[in-house]
Amino acid sequence: MPSEKSVFQPDGALFRQAHVSSVEQYKEMYEKSIDRPEEFWGEIAKEFYWETPISRDKFFRYNFDITKGPIFTKWMDGATTNVCYNLLDRNVRNGNGEKIAFYWEGSHPDDYSRLTYKKLLEEVCKFANVLKSKGIRKGDRVAVYMPMILEAVVTMLACTRIGAVHSLVVRFSADSFAERILDCEARVLVTVDGTWRGEKLLQLKAICDQSMIKCAQKGHNVETCVVVSHLDRVTPPQGMQYNSNKTPMTPGRDVYWHDAVPQASASCYPEWMEAEDPLFVLYTSGSTGKPKGVLHTTAGYMLYAATTFKYVFDYKPNDVYWCTADVGWITGHTYAVYGPLANGATSVLVSVKFATGGRKSFGCVPKLSEWFRTVYEGTPFYPDNDRFWVVVDKYKVNQFYTAPTAIRSLMKFDDNLVTKHDLSSLRVLGSVGEPINPEAWHWYYKLVGKERCSIVDTFWQTETGGHVLTTLPGAVPMKPGAAGFPFFGVLPVLLDESGKEIKGEGEGYLVFSRPWPGLMRTLFNNHDRYETTYFTKFPGYYCTGDGARRDADGYLWVTGRVDDMLNVSGHLMSTAEVESILAEHPGVAEAAVVAKPHPVKGECLYCFVTTTASASFDGRLVAALKQTVRERIGPFAQPDVVQEAPALPKTRSGKIMRRILRKIAVNDRDVGDVSTLADSSVVEMLFATRPQGA
């Protein structure tokens, strides 16, 4: 594999017209964004509509130093605007009403739809009026549990229009969803009756019902549940059927989308929001196990989503852009919905997570055929392993944005599946979610990008709202595996354990010394936790929880989490969360979970379990534990390995040494210093009893 010395230059011909076309231009713009943020962001803000103008003296204020007082960030304080107005009405008024906002495809290519800016605005206004008729007002929370369908986008923007705060949840269990509804005290829930995945029927409404029962038991009643009748418009797998009358509907609370939306008015005056009013809450795993409700606010997030989208993807008005992430993740929020629409872009939205079907309400031609018979696991393998490239070719996609785990899962197939398609429209290839390994980078660059496209390895987090480290396409040379340099307005710093800054080459904690407009402002209803999680370890800095290395050329290489977090196929979860679920099983006395490298998922869960005296460790227990984690957190969290651990390696003070468990998980006997262990023979015993094939 090439070393970090390999540097790939952007293709001069392809990027001659790029927004930023040289390192010098990047540096100049970057310096302006740091030295004169009011001017830099103020110029960008002029492209948007402000009901109350931005006042210069209150443009940007913050405190990142916990020793000096509460942590806060404020951008454009006092100005008012509406994000939905800027995304839709502004584009319609600029003459782009007939422009396609989204090309949508279900799992089957015959199942498609498209939505113009004008039509999207109408649908959004209608649903906004429905929400209003249910008593939803500015500041109220709306929980959303939907597959990748256009109604999910409509719901998000309808909330935004009236100042309600949306909170989307994807593929989490009823328990996890209930926990999130309770935390944000959602008054309304929006979902679908269900969806087919392969031959499996996922009854999403039934999951929501379980969640709502759990919420009611804790004293919180969801007042309205809007249900998109989705199964009716798709053909079930052969030999299977679903009787839509079976969808459990609670009178008085539950209402069908198709009963409420068509008759609602297609005009809805936007609610003018303060710049720092909440826009949405999105939950992310916390290292203590309890999810954190990351809160993003109005004006700063809008500017940052718009600006990162424009520059990092080098977006131009006639481009077609495709982000494969589900709208329910932060990547979907910022780069499938807010960023593209803020730029008036045309995007492709493909249902790769859930199998979905015909789009009667948006004028789709539902021609569903045999496809349901194929077992479809929510990955880009249907109807064949070249689905990504078929879509790129079909829509002449210019910017394609996906995750390393997806790239690795596709690399194993014949190259012909890529090369037989015309991918010459591609200009920028994005990667997100975890460090991209050089092998995957080269495959992406050579086979998909034909050594012409720029790869943008975008490092960011739910908390950062948008990209914070990346190379800019057309401007900055690429190094496989390096995230590169800070985006405009971002000031990264590397610190050692004692909090001393590492200047020049070196490795340390990745922190930021100043907020950019898109940084989260707080954790919902829990500012204390916000301050302790992100701002206490190193006063004066926002702490990412990731490590990074700076090389001799100044490139930053993100090395992964430095806390007890796991990253499975780009999904973050905490070891504590999984451990506490395992330990709830009556047969389990203690559990410890570590990450083990996985060729496709990046990392997988390796669990060590000490049984109670009366329980026996057998296949049934292992299956039950795997199932429990799956049910409680979500399918992506299912452990790959569960090993019996009659004892765990602990220090004399009782702390589990995960460093050693990580070595056992990969069968690496170079465990280092074990002198602090209470009983070092445990290590040898655990090596000797590793499960076969683990």
Ligand code: PRX
């Ligand atoms: O560990 C980093 C990893 O994903 C974490 C953020 O996860 P989440 O909030 O779910 O957001 C994912 C999508 C933005 C980070 O703390 N991560 C994300 N992108 C990269 C990455 N690690 C290395 N390189 C990346 N490009």
